[in-house]
Amino acid sequence: MRDLVTADETTLVDLSIGLEDGVASEPTPPKIDAFDHEAGADRLAENLQAQGYDVAPEDFPDGMGLAWEDLEVIPHAGTHMDAPWHYGPEVDGEPAKTIDEIPLEWCRGNAVVLDFRWMDPGEEISAADLEDALDELAHELSPGEIVLIQTGADELWGQPDYLTQFPGMSAEGTKFLVEQGVKVIGTDAYGFDKPFATMGERYLESGEEDELWPAHVAGREVEYCQIEKMANLDALPRETDIPLVAFPISIEDGSAGWVRPVAFIAGDETGGSST
Template identity: 40%
Template sequence: MQLIDLTRTLDPADRERLPEELRALAGVVAPQVTYAHPTGDGRQEFARAMGCGVEDLPDGEGWGSETLDGFSSHLGTHVDAPLHYGSTCEGRPARTITDIAVDELWCEAIVLDLRGRCRPDTAIEVAALRDAIEDTAAEVPAGGAVLLRTGQEGFGPGDPEFFRYPGMSREGTLFLADRGAKVLGTDAAGWDLPFGVMARAFREGRDNAVLWDGHRAGREREVFIVQQLANLAALPPAGFKVAFFPLKLARASAAPARVVAFV
């Protein structure tokens, strides 16, 4: 069995790599991190904790530690709980990330290769999803995961295209849910269309149905949405399982996760 990591690395340097006009979105890309090295600030921290002087430390070293700031629950590769979509789901109070059992996030999965079937800043059509499913020669696993490979793996936070991605609509989300999928993942920075695209469509049509309709479909059918997946190119179309294990963050609408495929 091969384990394939599908998780983006959380690198605080990515905040500075973002184009200036996208810096406001840094909180969903990477945290701010203060590093304490065993030969640097870690010595001072350890000495204070032990009530001794730096000169008393074995080998003159302390510990390595990091302090994280600006750590969004929707940071990097993360799992959305139903509470993220609204206060209710399927007519009941929406579940938080700690309400979801780990066995619900360990499941069979398929990859839908949508490259050439979708475009940046444009909704992925149901027909494209249907054709991609047929290409896998496998059914959507009941209670399992569908992972969308849109081609966004070619872009990092320093590329303007990182936040110009194909998005999902209400119709596309419900199409996958109706097929039996419980976990919906994407290699894109977001599940819906980019915020600017949705805002422009609303201004032009004054129809609020276009605002976050992909996520809000999760109020009608409970699904767990996973964004900013990496390394989908290393996966076969079907015949593998994935663990989507988020941090156990009390009362939260989401949490960063280590996502690993077992092939």
Template identity: 35%
Template sequence: MRLVDLTVTLDPANREKLPPALSRAAGVVAPTIEYLHPAEAGGKNEFCLSLGCRHEDLPDGEGWGAERLSDMSTHCGTHVDAPLHSGSRIAGKAARTITDIGLEELYRPAMVLDVRAWAKGGEPITIEMLDRAIEAAGRPVQQGDAVLIRTGQERYTMDDREYFNQPGMSREGTLHLTRMGATVLGTDAIGWDLPFPVMTARFREGGDKRSLWDGHKAITEREAFIVQQLTNLGSLPLSGFHVGFFPIKLANCSAAPARVVAFVPE
């Protein structure tokens, strides 16, 4: 069994790469981290405060290593969206939170839908594109599948404007996958939907409120879990593997950062 890590690193340095217009969303990229190193004052002070000693009393001259996290969204980095993120009611019932989801629902047979040949930045991923990628994967979407969309966004870094101009999923595309049985929907892009400026422009031009965040809002019709900011999808076969999407157990939250790992038979 080969393990493939599909999780981005939560690196505070990435916060500095965000364009000014997105600085308020820095907590979605990475937390602020205060590092307390065992050989430095921070780690030594923490040790001494907790154990009632002085720096000169430290057994090896060092304290302990610790970190303090702040300004971190529950949607930080690679994360699982619970249905609550899309709305308070899902298919007529109260929306589930992260702590309502069982682990068995988050370890699923998976397939990669590679739409790189057709998808364009800032434009919808169409049903036709999805169907062509399903055909290339060699099997249909089955009930309980995790479907991972490879958009090609891995070729950009956060200091490239195109990183934030991802191809996005629409209501129609999302429902196309969930109606076939997909229960986990993943993407290598920073968002499942079209970029916010694109959705805003469409709304202002047409006045149709259904165009706002329509990929996520499709979950209110058919429940599924959306996983964003995946990486390393190019290391996977198109089918024949499982993925574990295991979020931090944050009580009653709409999302949580996750360690996402693919289990690929040798």
């Protein structure tokens, strides 16, 4: 990993989706109010005047201040990492970690991509499905590996269908991965579980509470983090031994934090250079 981080020929693959104002793929979309440089001069001058300094907007070089944005956004918008606290107050009887308590060691390591693009939207990925996918790769999981679930849903980003057209993890599948020593599981879908509408329909049909966020609720028994709304898994040149870093922003007592997962790929694997 150290050689890949510093090598000029390393290709960096961005596996994230950013924050976008009012995007149709978020039920609670970010609100981003942007201020250009002229507006920045006005606001900075007002700030200085409030502190007793006689500074006018035109006093700034070229009459321009600093651009910035005001954001109204939840930590579950864009690519983000959910902390155990998101799933429940305890994990197996112990206090659940908030996002600022997540060990950074969990958030870097080799990743393996498991391809479930063949599954129908609304289906659940079982432990048997995961075992079959690992068998196809002739790969045995090791403690500390990061598992990435590929559904292909990221191709729908920006559309309302992004919220509904993907398979989700099952509770047993989640437990199976964590019991292999996996601490971080990612998905390129909107959510880790099956879509909200599917959960609602199945709950009304069956009355079974385990239809509601079963993969999340599994986190009350086994300790792990999940990354939702990843992207570009198809840009990776292989499915195993992918060096990955995915450090979440620290939010005090937070249930989640925005994250920008980046894979490090040697130049001779892609024919490219650093990006």
